[in-house]
Amino acid sequence: MKTSKLTLLIIPLLFFACKKDPPIDPEPTEPVMPPLTHQGLNTFGCYIDGELFVANEGWSVWSFPPLSGSFDEVDKQLNLQGTRHIDEETDEADNIKITADITDFEGVYEYDYHEDGTTNGYQHWGGVGGCSYTYQNIPGLSIGKLSITYLDEAKNIISGTFYMNLVNASCEGDTLLKITDGRFDFHY
Numbered sequence: 001m002k003t004s005k006l007t008l009l010i011i012p013l014l015f016f017a018c019k020k021d022p023p024i025d026p027e028p029t030e031p032v033m034p035p036l037t038h039q040g041l042n043t044f045g046c047y048i049d050g051e052l053f054v055a056n057e058g059w060s061v062w063s064f065p066p067l068s069g070s071f072d073e074v075d076k077q078l079n080l081q082g083t084r085h086i087d088e089e090t091d092e093a094d095n096i097k098i099t100a101d102i103t104d105f106e107g108v109y110e111y112d113y114h115e116d117g118t119t120n121g122y123q124h125w126g127g128v129g130g131c132s133y134t135y136q137n138i139p140g141l142s143i144g145k146l147s148i149t150y151l152d153e154a155k156n157i158i159s160g161t162f163y164m165n166l167v168n169a170s171c172e173g174d175t176l177l178k179i180t181d182g183r184f185d186f187h188y
Contacts, residue, residue, distance in 0.1 A: 031056065033183070038150035040157035040187030042067045044082030046096065047180045048122070058085020058093065069098075071158050071188040076102045077112075078146075078158065080184060094124040096179065098162060100146050109146045111135050111164065121166040122177055133166035133177040141165055144179070159185040 031054035034043035044055035044067045055066035069080035083095040097120050099112040111121075112135075122133040135143050144164030151158050162182035169175050 033181075034185070036149070036159075036161070036183055037185045038152075038157065038159045039185060040155065040159075041185045042187055044080070044096075044182075044184045044186075046082075046162070046182030048096075049178055053082070053084055053094075053096065053179075055082035056084055058083075058088060067184065067186060069186065069188065071102070071156075071186070073153055078102050078148075080186060082184065092125070094122065096122050096182075098146060098184075102148055102151065102158070105151045106148050109148065111143050111146060121164055122179065131168055131171040133168045133171070135164070136167040138167060141167070141176075156188050157186070158188060159183075 031045075031052060033052060034041075034045045034054065037043065042065070046053050057066055065083075067080065067082050069078070071078050078098065078100050080098040081095050083093060086092040086094065100109045101112060102109060120132050121135050124131055137143070142165060144162065146160060146162045148158065148160040150160070160183070162179070162184075164179045164182075166177040166179065167175055168177070
């Protein structure tokens with residue numbers, strides 16, 4: 001049996017040329033923190049007392065999108081609401097509201113605080129519980145900070161990071177709610 005030199009050369013090449021495709025990672029079943037982006041992707045995430053909060057789609061009576069709000073380019077006021085739908089059967093959901101005056105484009109800002117308490121920071125409804133936490137001016141407690149990392153009025157995109165300390169003395173248990181490592185990328 002004769003084997004040509006060409007055959008001896010082709011067989012090893014075919015062996016090494018065949019590679020397996022890498023395995024495809026499955027879509028995550030649990031929510032993950034959205035990346036820090038400046039593309040107007042309408043993402044919103046943070047940690048509430050260490051638990052991940054990611055705004056998501058879900059059924060609601062009012063059809064709230066995961067991230068809604070506005071940025072008034074004349075008055076320079078930002079209003080955002082990230083909504084998380086927790087349980088469709090019980091209509092359990094919660095949201096985080098941010099209100100701030102953005103006067104100098106990118107930078108660090110305080111949240112707008114209203115003496116009458118109309119500005120909620122966190123609200124939970126449906127299901128079990130239902131306690132709202134608000135920005136409150138308490139001596140020695142920082143309400144928090146909002147950092148605008150990107151603002152493009154031509155493309156209608158505003159992005160940033162945030163943290164806040166919210167209070168509700170009427171709630172059972174801990175009256176302080178800490179929201180940390182927040183981020184959003186909003187197309188208004």
